[in-house]
Amino acid sequence: MANLNLTDVGKAYGGSVEVLKNINLDIDTGELIVFVGPSGCGKSTLLRMIAGLEKITSGELQIDGQRMNDVPPAQRGIAMVFQSYALYPHMTVRDNMAFALKLAKKTPAEIDEAVSRAAKVLQLDEYLDRLPKALSGGQRQRVAIGRSIVRDPKVYLFDEPLSNLDASLRVATRIEIAQLKESMPNSTMIYVTHDQVEAMTLASRIVVLANKGIAQVGTPLELYERPENEFVAQFIGSPAMNLLAGEIVETGQVTRVKVDDGAGTIAANIPTNEDDKGRKVNVGIRPEDMVATDGENYAFSDKVTIVEALGEVTQLYFEAPSSGQQTDTVIAKLAGIHTDMRGQTLHLTADPSKVHLFADGHSLLYRGS
Secondary structure (H helix, E strand, C coil): CCCEEEEEEEEEECCCEEEEEEEEEEECCCCEEEEECCCCCCHHHHHHHHHCCCCCCEEEEEECCEECCCCCHHHCCEEEECCCCCCCCCCCHHHHHHHHHHHCCCCHHHHHHHHHHHHHHCCCHHHCCCCHHHCCHHHHHHHHHHHHHCCCCCEEEEECCCCCCCHHHHHHHHHHHHHHHHHCCCCEEEEECCCHHHHHHHCCEEEEEECCEEEEEECHHHHHHCCCEHHHHHHCCCCCCEEEEEEEEECECCEEEEECCCECCEEECCCECHHHCCCEEEEEECHHHCEECCCCCECEEEEEEEEEECCCEEEEEECCCCCCECCCCEEEEEECCCCCCCCCEEEEECCHHHCEEEECCEEHHHCCC
């Protein structure tokens, strides 16, 4: 399999419309890297540049140490699975999977072996003689993946492969892709999605794209627990992290903050120095980390306006009248069912280990790192 290196890669259309710039990323053999980001951030464009379907405007792409900028797509050792299955409707599953190998002039024995191996991995053995119209959406997507596997490429590219499936099929097929990766531990895969559940459950590492570049790279839990900036903090996690305006009033290994919409102070396990005293910050607390308190110190207080009982959790929505909040709506997520909370006024705080501090959009935890 292969490792990839992108160095100062950029993409511009017409010489002036810049889509991506200064993309620096090293992908190791066997990783499943997921590109996520808002619509228009360039994640599919970056994937197509790796595939050779889009020309790299600046910088360099290497696969296994070989420069690939000007190498035709067919010679890069890459297989791509698109959002659309794009199966040949008049061909059986077997013929769809074998088509690329026939074009490559492989022998019948080689083709049969490759198709049988891929069908076994994808649990398609009993469907090999069916036409695509006789398959479910999830099975068709597996056939599309099978066409990639039979080619034994260096790198697999997935461009939102589950977005055309309904919710239940999406979950089932996501599990199948995870199992596929487990059965192919040395395969390098790059996966584009707008669904952060897919990103969090599938990825070895997640690459968050924003503002024409990379906002942060890390494991799913690194991005969730230690976001480097406010964008990643709010993009990873659902509902998004609450951001509340405040001011640092005590510094040291444990920092205390007075939050505009709260009372007293709250603690954050983030070290600060004396110069930070009086600094304006945004306090980040994830909805699932907010807890009700009867104490004098709390980060936020207001009436519950909407209650969403989801069964395993209940989401409480608050509309704060103060301008201190940095998010339009403050949300708390409580375990269990709490249908009687509407109209109640709650004082909310969080454990110091769950409190994030941001200044000028960047986490204070990463200063000097």
